[in-house]
Amino acid sequence: MTKLRLAIVGAGPAGIYAADILLKSERSFDVSIDLFEQLPAPYGLVRYGVAPDHPRIKGIVTALREVLDRGDIRIFGNVSFGSDITLDDLKRHYHAVIFATGAVxxxxxxxxxxxxxxxxxxxxxxxxxxxxxxxxxxxxxxxxxxxxxxxxxxxxxxxxxxxxxxxxxxxxxxxxxxxxxxxxxxxxxxxxxxxxxxxxxxxxxxxxxxxxxxxxxxxxxxxxxxxxxxxxxxxxxxxxxxxxxxxxxxxxxxxxxxxxxxxxxxxxxxxxxxxxxxxxxxxxxxxxxxxxxxxxxxxxxxxxxxxxxxxxxxxxxxxFGSELPGVPFDVRHGVIPNHEGQVLHGDDNEQMFGVYATGWIKRGPVGLIGHTKSDAMETVRHIINDQANWWSPSSPSEESVVELLQSRGVEYTDLDGWHRLDQHELALGEPEGRVRIKVVPRDEMVRISRTDAD
CATH class of the missing domain: 3.50.50.60 (FAD/NAD(P)-binding domain)
Incomplete structure (x- = not known):
């Protein structure tokens, strides 16, 4: 095995930090990472869970943007896990998955x-x-x-x-x-x-x-x-x-x-x-x-x-966290059951090989951004050490996932699309002397993001 194809479900701070930490970590193999996000735009609760009059906290976006803009992580936005793409799909195309879906x-x-x-x-x-x-x-x-x-x-x-x-x-x-x-x-x-x-x-x-x-x-x-x-x-x-x-x-x-x-x-x-x-x-x-x-x-x-x-x-x-199709869930605590990010089967507490968690869906909705980073480091360490237990995908090429989404008619957004939406929102705010004005309707977000994609 010379290359890890990793899927991360959730493009908020937890998912982006996990991707960044893995790419920067010492390892004996190459890495290719795809982020899947149900919303057309990234950043999760930093964009949709922090009050708009908190520009200091929203400064976290700058750090997240720098990670994505390096270009070594692909992002597929407007993709719903469980319908647009399933756990079985991920097993066919990746060696492992990290769930970073938060608690919303x-x-x-x-x-x-x-x-x-x-x-x-x-x-x-x-x-x-x-x-x-x-x-x-x-x-x-x-x-x-x-x-x-x-x-x-x-x-x-x-x-x-x-x-x-x-x-x-x-x-x-x-x-x-x-x-x-x-x-x-x-x-x-x-x-x-x-x-x-x-x-x-x-x-x-x-x-x-x-x-x-x-x-x-x-x-x-x-x-x-x-x-x-x-x-x-x-x-x-x-x-x-x-x-x-x-x-x-x-x-x-x-x-x-x-x-x-x-x-x-x-x-x-x-x-x-x-x-x-x-x-x-x-x-x-x-x-x-x-x-x-x-x-x-x-x-x-x-x-x-x-x-x-x-x-x-x-x-x-x-x-409180939300249950994901095909993934164990602790209904009492609202998290995916896990040991240091290694997901466990709910019935016998045995490790569910190839499946990991980080962020609030791993530990519950406590802690700040600093905790999210240390949390991701713990999960990533196990992924590296678990190489012998990764999945064996039948179709691990990067193109195969794009073909899958296109065959299902999923109007996914990518990093270029996010840049288009980002620039559009900044332009909306400029005449009024504001940093940006958010585009709210999903279909409009997707249309702006995919303007040059079709």
Missing amino acids: RDADLDIPGVGLDGSYGAAEFVSWFDGHPDVPRTWPLEAQSVAVIGNGNVALDVSRMLAKHADDLLPTEIPANVYEGLKASPVTDVHVFGRRGPAQVKFTPLELRELGELNDVDMVLYDEDFDYDEAARAAIASNKQVMVIDRVLQQWRTREIGSASRRLHLHFYAKPLEIVGDGNGRVSALRYERTAPDAEGGVVGTGEIREIPIQAIYRAVGY
Whole structure:
């Protein structure tokens, strides 16, 4: 064996980093890598999961672009695994596959009322404001008072996008339909609920600071949440990140409020119990239990029940992976079962030779980009060492995959197509002094990408 033909399903950071690491690694064989992506454009959650007013985080795209633009990795966009191409197809054309499909749907929140009109998953809303081609163009922004459940970065992204004035988003790459939707929003109050206290939040100082920079938005905090116990004081004293978060929150407590047209409320020690309906199937309130520190960094219920009137609620309690056809899946944790990236059969935990995983579909939706790189290194190391157990493809030529997709009428996009789409979006933004304006409809993305392909 002198050459590894490797397929990677998923062209977000996890998949691209895995390809880059393998190409740069010490090995005794050549490598040819094809990335398959269900969307017409690459970059995954960096393009479709990061709020448009986060240009610093979107700077990751620059590093990903440099990897793809070297030209030693092929990309096939607008290809759906399980229908356009299957696991059996990959076995015929490759020696191994890495699944890097991430976690893109909302984790469940098991309380009554979740199914009411006006109850939304945060991941759906993020996909909408990021211009994901597979979600509706409109979003029902009709509520004056909104709740967001969660104390992670996604909860803060959702809260910020709801509270922020639409005109303040114009310098970003926000799609036109999203701007129009947010511009018409009647929201006045956004309430963010966390089950634990300020010293146990999951968001980062950077995300938190951005909330306090919102134009014409008051930050509202409640004194009862800052009666710290010994465990909270110890966390603040021993952890620099917690210390910075506390400093920011304490500074907000000293601000004068009452002059802004919108308010963003932070509620800690609040455990959601029920999303209350109005009798007609719509959200009317959030019922929650007041919690208290348990002296060990956790919380216990106090039995005190409170209720806040709202007309919409967003559940930002985490992401969850999706099952792939023919691939083992852990339904409890939302991941592909694996040992250090080597996929395992679900029934006997034996290795499924030739099949690997990396990123959130491997370890769950935790960690930042740095974790994704180390994650990919672990998986790639096993691929290199597992050479004796690779598949033996009957048709491993690079042309055979192109012929397969063409024979099935798959309108795939490639790297040149992404460059065309990228330049088109940049050109759309230029007259308005914006970096880019995203093209949203899938068929339009494909048409622009394939302009010179047919």
